[in-house]
Amino acid sequence: MTASAEFSQRREYCGNVLSQIFASRGTQMRFAPGTVIEAQGDPVASVYRVTRGCVRTCMYSVDGDRKVLQFLGAGDFLGLSGNEEWLEAQEAVDTVVLEAIPIEVFERAVASAPDGQRAIRSYLARRVGRYAALLVLTANTSALDRVRTFLQAFAGRRGTSDFVSLPMGRQDIADHLGLSMETVSRSITTLRVSGEIAMKGSAFFRFNAGSGAGTEGALPRAA
């Protein structure tokens, strides 16, 4: 298992229609690192598009256990599901800038746009694919594979040649991959020592060219 389906989705299909809605009607908001953008269970009053920074989508169980379902970056949307309440919490990983639109305004804009509903459907379908990929990754693979796949997916998002920033902490990655913080740390060390990746500090990494064990996708293309 060496996949990169999770982050490698294209945004062209639906992005344009929805992005235009946000571009014309959005209000800019800013959140400090670690702050809660929307809490789990709160009523959905606004929808958002990420302009800058990294957002983590979390789900908390009664025991206080946390699962990080996904990390969102520039261009991603929050709150399109049409639910009354936020099923998941949305939290700022680093400094986050969002475009916000009141839900009623957004719904009216979507209804009047020619492909509005279709765009939302496409976005939700991609989210299903993203979660499915995480379920597969989480179920059948070793800790090392999970971390490698995560890093590949995250690097694949951006330019791959230079060092990429890893804005979230080890605990965030651990809660995303279903591992402990220590195991994530150890896995990264293993990848570094074996030469697969290079680190600059603990928040910047890069895949080394030589040891390309597998860049071929394991999971089917999403969407």
Place this chain on the structure above:
Amino acid sequence: MTASAEFSQRREYCGNVLSQIFASRGTQMRFAPGTVIEAQGDPVASVYRVTRGCVRTCMYSVDGDRKVLQFLGAGDFLGLSGNEEWLEAQEAVDTVVLEAIPIEVFERAVASAPDGQRAIRSYLARRVGRYAALLVLTANTSALDRVRTFLQAFAGRRGTSDFVSLPMGRQDIADHLGLSMETVSRSITTLRVSGEIAMKGSAFFRFNAGSGAGTEGALPRAA
């Protein structure tokens, strides 16, 4: 963690609009146990509604590892995501009867129905919630909790008083919960010996009244 969010969603909201489309335009099809209804990666030519039986939604990785993402029962839909291809395989667990509609016919019907797009959006949102609940369940809980939660969710679907049929095999449950077949079997034995559940053969079970440790939902309502 003792939840039952996975199966306990209401179908009223969107079910009606879509169900009517299937009722008026569907063609009945039958599949024998274990057969493939749609294979992963195939083009989506038809959409379906389950009339009878149990369908498992699977995802296969290149290694041949299988993850069972969900089990579908009467009233559930297949293929609403709008994707070009089947992201996941759809397989008959037992004898399955489906209503099928060619995709173009279905899309036209949805476009003309007043709340058609909205209904699909709601259905997809519920699927996101279902996968999220499975991710949380899979990440932070013991084998016993996973099996208990799965059985509770499955029982909650139907009438709870009498024995309920468990159409899928132990391996199916294992691949759903991210466990080995043996661990599933052992967990069921533990629940039986401790008196939480009663079994009739290996395919019928019932929760016993006395030992109600937790029926309160741990995860938020899926909406």
Place this chain on the structure above:
DNA sequence: CGGACGATTGACCCAAATCAACACCGGTGG
């Protein structure tokens, strides 16, 4: 400089995987 928080590394342990044997059940054919 010193405190604090995150990351790393080490030592140990346990829940569940794996490997293996056996029981059960339904079907088939002599």
Place this chain on the structure above:
DNA sequence: CCACCGGTGTTGATTTGGGTCAATCGTCCG
């Protein structure tokens, strides 16, 4: 009717990957 057989489920023995607990190290920042 019973013997056989293959598939599924159960149970037992053993191993192991990663969790947990704990100490140390950086690094950022006041």
